[in-house]
Amino acid sequence: MKKVWLSLVALVLMAALVACGTKQNTPGQASGGESSPPSETQQEVTLKVGATPVPHAEILNAVKDALAKEGVKLEILEFNDYVQPNVQVYEKQLDANFFQHTAYLEQFNKERSYDLVKVTGVHIEPIGVYSKKVKGLDELKEGAKIAIPNDPTNGGRTLSLLAKHGLIKLKEGVDVDATVGDIEQNNKKLEFVELEAATLPRALDEVDAAAINTNYALTVGLVPNEDALIIEDKDSPYADRLVNILAARPDNKDSDAIQKLAKALNSPEVKKFVEEKYKGAVVPTF
Incomplete structure (x- = not known):
């Protein structure tokens, strides 16, 4: 009787093991052969980007939703x-910034x-x-008193603009x-x-004229193409140095999130947004 009982127990154990084996699911498969969600979902990446309020932060806000769909949460921190933003x-308090042109970054x-x-x-x-x-x-x-930016290159842009219009003459070979x-x-x-660039609009009441970044x-509330006495030609010979850029560090510039942001900023949607909103005061370069 004892042998019969042991045999029955062994059979039950074998049946249980076989049953367990048939219920094993391959990765990504639920019982019954239906697909299940991946065990590890893609992690959302937060990208902290510093920007001046207008137009940079506005442009970044325009791509925020599109980036969210690609797994990039854009956190925009505004600076005046x-x-x-560079510091x-x-x-590494910020991942990138969007506020400056190439010549300024170089300096x-x-x-x-x-x-x-x-x-x-x-x-x-x-600049106007x-x-x-x-x-x-x-x-x-x-x-007459003329207020100009005291930061690298923007003061030079102003002087070059004034020289072009005959108010002053600069040494040979200098530009921005x-x-x-x-x-x-x-x-x-x-x-x-x-003066510091951010203070120039407030200085208008105290000087005869002021050069103000767009x-x-x-x-x-100034409209550059209407209110400026003179304004830079977007086709100037050094225009490539004046392109406003997305900037980052060498260690993260090629990261997936940064590259997704760069692609978004060069998209047809952004070009349309800039052209319609700023009406020539801000000019896309892509």
Whole structure:
């Protein structure tokens, strides 16, 4: 009897093992042969990008939903200066930034011994000269005060623009890298007041004219193509150095998330958005 009982137990155990084997599912398969969700879903990546409010943050917001569908959560941090966005990318508090042109980044890297890099170019913002006191450059009196950006290259852009329109003459061979010290001729004895770019719109009441970057002009309601006394030609010989860029670090510029953002910023949808919203004040370069 004992042998019969042991035989029955053995048969039950064997049946159980066979049954377990038939219920084993291959990866990604549920019982009955139906597909099941992958055991590991794709992780959403958060990308922190620093930008000035207009137009950069607005452009980034325009691609936010498209990036979310690709697994990239875009976190946009707004800045009103041209220093911290680069500092924070270098110190890895940000993943990338979008606020500056190539010439500015080159000069910033040189002065700080940084190695930030361009990922892709997006648009050009012509710099313009504005005034609340005169309606034309010919109305500027001797000794008039002209406020210009004090940051690398943007001051030089302004001086090159004024030289092109005959107000001053610069040394031979200088362009966007020009400084006040490069002025060779200043017949009206214009006084140049160098200020932080973000403060220039507020300085309009206190000077005869001010050169204002388009992003800051748009912020205070100025319409560059209508309100500027003179404005940069987007087809200038050094326009390629003035293209506003997405910048990152050498260690992350080729990451999947950064490249997805770069592709989104160069998309037909962004081109249409920029052209319709800014009406020539911001010019796509792709």
